Amino acid sequence: MSTVTRSSRPRWGLTVGGALLALAFLAPYVVMLLGSLRSSSDNKATPPSFLPKVWQWSTYADVLGDERFLAWLRTSLLVGLASTVIVILVAVPAAYMTARYTFPGRTPFLLLVLITQMFSPTALVVGLYREFFELNLINTYGALILTNAAFNLAFAVWILHGFFSSIPTEIEEAAQLDGVTRWQSLRRIMLPLILPGLVTATIFTFIAAWNEYVVALTLIIDDSKKPLTVGFRSYVTGYEQNWDQLFAASVIAVVPVVILFALIEKHLVGGLTAGSVK
């Protein structure tokens, strides 16, 4: 990191600006955190107060003890993990093949992936509904997993393609002379080298699936099968307005993702460039 920084001398003056910037980005979420720690009526007090009148920690216990919430959390985890595993298993061979070998149909395939990137599940939601209706998959985790995997595949292929292309070919050519098969070469030589790319693609996919909303809103009927993004809205409806629970559920949903992101912050920069090259 230090070699790419313009000036190597750290400057405390800029820290003040940085702190203000961080505050601007965090402010709404601080309000969310504080909102989870005050009563629901306090959340709707006029005039509003910034700090809770009474610090109400019990909301977290309420939410974590709420079976509906735990079911939504389970769905989000299951769908997020399953679609991520599928994306990685499917994207790695495709990205490796297109980055390392020439064959007829290579360019059309890459073009197809690029076009997929422009299709959003939201625009296609009526078509998705009809397909899963025919397949009898409405109201199943399978439908959510397949959709999230398919629509995040393009981004993963691009990122991994960029990383594979950045590895000098000599490394593999030497291994091939030693009689290593293509599969062994991918697994033993290439995958360890593109680990940052793999991590980036994994976390990107997981977060996209974790945050997906429209498809789940449309395809899932049972309250217990909803993911967090859809389920937690029922804390605030026309009938009951439990803002404290909504905010506590939001905090619980956001924190693990922020930690995941912070872990790959270093790779994030590299991952985005590698993906942006091709």
Place this chain on the structure above:
Amino acid sequence: MSRTTTRTPRHTSSGYAVGRVRPLVALAWLAPALALIFGVVLFPAVMLFQASRGEYSITGLRKGDAGWANYTKVLEHPDLGTVLTNTVIWVVSVVALTIVISLGLAQFLVKNFPGRRFVRWAIIVPWAASLVITAQLFVLLYDFNYGLINHALKSVGLIETSIDFLGNDSWTMASMVLVGVFVSLPFTIFVFIAGINAIPDDVHEAAVVDGASPWQRWRQVTLPLLRPALLVATVLNVIYVFNSFPIVYTLNDRNPGYLHDTTITFMYKLAFKSQEKDVGMSAAAGVINVLLILLVVAVYLRIVNWREETR
């Protein structure tokens, strides 16, 4: 690793290849990806097109063929003009503001200062939080009676009476754009940080030796070299913002009609939330949406001469 990649962005198609493979071998490696793309992206697109040519009852049962009638109904919809105008305002203002602000902030965030890592972590949060959560949060922040934004503006004396950010027609779009920009900034800033880091230091040193002012250096050295990053950021943001559903849908939830809808929420409401409840019409709107985004991206890539960048 990222540096190696970006320093040599112009691979020729065979320059980095280990060799040729037979089509069948390649197919075997690509088969799972092709299955997913055809099965869950392109097949639903076909289903969408089929649905757009059908006549549906209000409960979603297919009653017969409609020909192009659904398309006529969408194109003759009295609110279509408003919805299209909203979409253009929404996409152009969110993407343009995001790009400009991100360029400035990325330039700041590549500087070396104590605590920079924490600032970068903080910036990630709106990206990591689900759009539904952020949108829901802003519904409360913007609220007329108990929203903190009105409260803060009043206490510093900027306004006398509360502003109805989400209910007043002249404020709704601006309020949505603010949230749209807020959630688009993190990704875009990181693309630009990556882009700036990929510019070799010696280029800047040469410009300094030549006596270029900081502004000249940025305008004539940094900006041209950021072209690939700008291209990626713009294309992906246009796609994301055009397809963005939760913000427009949630912030606009209480307003009846289509006055502040974009083509995406318009399409959704046609099928699931309007008096029409018309699956066929919604599907036709969906097909038009897909064609619109393909057209916009194709035109943009044409204008910026995409082939030259990614050859």
